[in-house]
Amino acid sequence: MTEYLLIALALLGVLILGAIGLVVPRLRRRPAPPLPKEEVRTRAEEDLAGPPVEAPEADLATGILVEPPVVEAPAPVLEVPEPTAGRLVRLRSRLSRSQNVFGKSLLGLLSRDRLDEDAWEEIEDSLITADVGIDATREIVDRLRERTRVLGTRSGEELRALLAAELVNALDPTLDRSLHTAPKLGAPAVLLVVGVNGAGKTTTCGKIARVLVADGRSVILGAADTFRAAAADQLETWAGRVGAETVRGPEGADPASVAFDAVKRGIDAGVDTVLIDTAGRLQNKVGLMDELGKVKRVVEKHGPIDETILILDATTGQNGLEQARVFTEVVNVTGVALTKLDGTAKGGIVIAVQRKLGIPVKLVGLGEGPDDLAPFDPAQFVDALLGTEAPGRDA
Template identity: 60%
Template sequence: MDSSVVITLAVLAVVLLGVVSFLLVSGRSLSSRETARRYPTTRDADDVPPGAAGDADREGDGTAVLAPERPEAEPETQLEAEAPVVTETPEPVGGRLARLRARLVKSNNVFGKSLLALLSQDEIDEDVWDEIEETLLMADLGTDPTMELVDRLRERVKVEGSKDPARVKAMLREELIALIDPQLDRSLNTEAAGRPAVVMVVGVNGVGKTTTVGKLARVLVAQDKDVILGAADTFRAAAAEQLTTWGSRVGVPTVSSDVEGADPASVAFEAVAKGVELESDVVMVDTAGRLQNKANLMDELGKVKRVIEKKSEVDEVLLVLDATTGQNGLSQAKVFSEVVNVTGIVLTKLDGSARGGIVVAIQRQLGVPVKLIGLGEGPDDLAPFEAETFVDALLEETA
């Protein structure tokens, strides 16, 4: 074979071998880059997991093209994040106090047991009557109601002369119910012709106003009311968020301001305006807690009500009181009533107090009925007040 031909063949063989080697090395490099691209050892926060909706080869214009092959299902946490919010169904309002009666029995049993024990003694002398008065005063019944109740019981015990515990209990029950006055109208003013009923909720710091508004929203939703909430407590950073959370649980929208420290009267006005626009049944306005001895804060509360009234009448002003404060709550109630004309009382934390007599004392001083009582931390532990059920719980004996 000619030497030139041999040389030519050798050169071609070397070139061919080089091309094959280059292709093999390039293939391995491409495979490594593709693997690194699809399964990186570290991932930025905005990287899309491999195979997920949006995990795609990206063309020059940045348009995502779904990968043809999909791996296993995505992690469960991502599925949970995409789950829709489930709206809760509040407990029925009717008979709610009776269902919560066990808590009331437990908290107030000392009050009932003490009175029954004293009144069932073989001989009720002046010392016993003094003890009865002391028990009633410690239960925050108030001085005048206490004297009135003791005088009535004295007369009945003297006339009937009965020492039968069942009869004594019946007498005490009748007199306590009479003191609480079952004839008072305890219904919430949540009906208004041609417009939403407007409810303001007021009170001092720490009594649970925002929580009460949230629970009351559940009461109204359980009564098939269309409700809007107004977060007019603009000074407590978490108040609007807290109220929004309560509302969202039962599908109730909240009107609030994005600006901390915004004018509460403006927020309240906007909430009522939105209620009118949407033809809602009830607009509830949560207000900032304020001490009753701070004149400027009380003046501001009066302003909130006046501004609301430029848009709509205020149908209900509920004063939230902490039952554990006892007689101290009466001075609060008096000042608030003077500023915004309180129409009803919400008594919270009654489950932690043996001072059930505060119901009578508040009503006597203000001439305003207790309309709702709180008996626990649960979302449906706010109940319409019922005089007879309340007294029965006071006097019920536990095992």
């Protein structure tokens, strides 16, 4: 009985081993599960996705996620504009081209041994070439002829003093050249800036803002030139440099609406001055000039405009007079800012503008720097035109 049991156990063992031998190879031949496909992205998808975002690293010691420190952008450094007092004196060398006409040419002619009719005609020609204007030139020359004859003046210093006095007199030093920028009755002063295309209007508007800030005024700028988005961006850049706020609207918005909102914002913020930049326009375009008149009327719903500054390009010469005349009729120009005066020999346009229109030149641009806009002073201007040394001979 025992023998049969042992035989049965042996057969059972053989069967079990055989079964294992058949099953194991099949398990080994089972195919491995497919690997996950690598995600393939196009270049366009990668550009849209942006750079990969790295997960915060873990502290090896504690296993706690460590967030990277937040780096705050540095606050913009505000610029401090140069004081306006004495700017014209500091910038006098920029008038070198006009100095050649007034200083070297005129003083050289006046200091001749004999001032005959030919000499006086040359003096007239020099003044007319410098855009002083025919009427003003005749008055200056007539007064110079009389005074040199009566006084018998011949020394360089005396001739220079006589010419300087006549030029200052032609500029009418009695005219009010101050910018009226002080607030009144709880409302800010409003300055409207107008001009033709290409005169440097928006840039000059930004420089006027620097002049006001340098004189201690708080300023808001209104970007009412809504035809060019770049104009509003440019004005905003100028304002940001001195910490001033800019009020702007969408491109193509109604300029009068933007100007109105700028003044309203100035009232709410309690600033001293609101400076409104308008779109450049040609003086012979009736529709655009009517639109400028609308801007003025809408702004005046808040109160009267304190200053309307016309930006004139000094290099345009006598053409600027017609521009000034039309703008004056539409918006009552109260002052002129002459730009690019450093790039012309026709500095006499300052005299011509005032003689023809009775509008004082209040600001002059003498360079491309941010603080190269100077308050106009007749005596300092004439002194710069004539230069420091008067050519001629001593008596």
